[in-house]
Amino acid sequence: MSTKDINKKTKILAIASPGGHWIQLNKICNPLDKQFDIVYVTPGAQYASAGKSARKVLTITDASADSKRKLIPLAFQLLSIFIKEKPKAIISTGAAPGAIAFLIAKALPIKTIWVDSIANVSQLSRSGRMVQKHADKVITQWEPLSDGKKVIYKGSIL
Amino acid sequence: MIFVAVGTQFPFNRLIEYMDAWAADHNEEVIAQISDGDYTPKHMKWERFLDGEQYNKNIAEASMFVSHAGMGNIISAREQQTPIIVMNRQFALGEHRNDHQAEGLKWMGKLKGVLTASNQEELFAQIHTIQSSNFSQMVCPSMTVGNDHLSNYIADFINE
Numbered sequence: 001m002s003t004k005d006i007n008k009k010t011k012i013l014a015i016a017s018p019g020g021h022w023i024q025l026n027k028i029c030n031p032l033d034k035q036f037d038i039v040y041v042t043p044g045a046q047y048a049s050a051g052k053s054a055r056k057v058l059t060i061t062d063a064s065a066d067s068k069r070k071l072i073p074l075a076f077q078l079l080s081i082f083i084k085e086k087p088k089a090i091i092s093t094g095a096a097p098g099a100i101a102f103l104i105a106k107a108l109p110i111k112t113i114w115v116d117s118i119a120n121v122s123q124l125s126r127s128g129r130m131v132q133k134h135a136d137k138v139i140t141q142w143e144p145l146s147d148g149k150k151v152i153y154k155g156s157i158l
Numbered sequence: 159m160i161f162v163a164v165g166t167q168f169p170f171n172r173l174i175e176y177m178d179a180w181a182a183d184h185n186e187e188v189i190a191q192i193s194d195g196d197y198t199p200k201h202m203k204w205e206r207f208l209d210g211e212q213y214n215k216n217i218a219e220a221s222m223f224v225s226h227a228g229m230g231n232i233i234s235a236r237e238q239q240t241p242i243i244v245m246n247r248q249f250a251l252g253e254h255r256n257d258h259q260a261e262g263l264k265w266m267g268k269l270k271g272v273l274t275a276s277n278q279e280e281l282f283a284q285i286h287t288i289q290s291s292n293f294s295q296m297v298c299p300s301m302t303v304g305n306d307h308l309s310n311y312i313a314d315f316i317n318e
C-alpha cells in the first residue's frame with residue numbers, strides 16, 4: 001500500500017499499558033486496521049516499532065496515579081503526540097497512561113473511547129472510574145456493569 | 159493430546175510437575191512448553207519454547223489446553239475452540255511478581271470453555287471434568303462474534 005492510501009484513512013490512536021491491557025487493545029484494534037490508520041502508544045518499550053514492522057508503535061513514559069513526578073513528562077509526551085498525529089479518536093483499555101491521555105484529549109477535538117479491561121468483573125477499573133465523566137464512550141466488557149447509559153456493554157474481546 | 163504451556167516470561171515448575179505426575183498415570187499423550195523451568199518432564203514430550211505456528215497448531219490439535227493463568231493463552235484457546243484449564247502462579251511461592259493471576263481466576267472462570275484450578279487436586283478434577291463430559295457444549299460456537307461486535311461499534315462511533 002502506498003503512503004498516499006494510508007493518508008486517506010482516518011487516523012486514530014490506540015493506547016494501553018503492557019500485558020493484558022495491550023493484548024486486549026490489539027484484539028479490539030485488529031479488526032479496525034483496514035478502515036483506520038492506527039498509531040499505537042504504550043509505555044511498554046518492548047512493543048516499539050522495529051525497522052520493517054508495518055505497525056507504528058510510539059513509546060511513552062509509564063506513570064500511575066501514585067507516581068505524580070512522572071505525570072508531567074508523560075503529559076507533554078502525549079500532548080506532542082496529539083499535535084503531531086492529529087487523531088480523530090483515541091481508544092484505550094487502560095491503565096493510568098490511557099486515562100491521562102483522555103484527560104488531555106478532553107481539551108482537544110478528539111473522541112475518546114474507553115474499553116475497560118475484561119479483568120474488572122465487579123466494578124470498573126480504577127482508571128476507568130477516573131475517566132468515566134470525561135470519556136465520550138465508556139464500555140465495559142461485562143454486561144452487569146453496564147447502566148445502559150454512561151457505561152455501555154457491546155460484547156467483549158473473548 | 160493434552161497441550162500444557164506456561165508462557166515465556168517465567169518458569170512454572172509446579173504446573174509442569176503436576177502434569178508430569180498426571181501423565182505418568184494416564185495413557186494419553188501430553189506435550190508441554192516449560193519455559194526455562196529447571197524441572198524437566200519424564201512422562202511428557204517437552205520443549206522450552208515453541209514458535210507461534212507450532213504453538214497454535216498444538217492448541218488446535220489438543221483435546222484440552224492446560225495453561226498458566228495468562229490472558230494471551232485464553233484468547234488463543236478460544237480462537238482454536240479448545241477447552242482450557244488455567245492454573246494461577248502464586249506470588250507467595252515466587253512464581254510471579256504479584257498475585258494478579260490469582261485475581262485473574264475470578265473473571266477467567268466466568269468465561270465459557272474456561273475452567274480454573276489453583277492446586278493439583280483441583281487441576282486433576284478439572285481434567286476429569288473435561289474428559290468425562292461433552293465439553294464441546296460448554297464452548298462458545300463462535301469466539302469472535304463478541305469481539306467483532308465491539309470493534310464495529312467503536313468504528314461506527316468514530317465515523318459518526
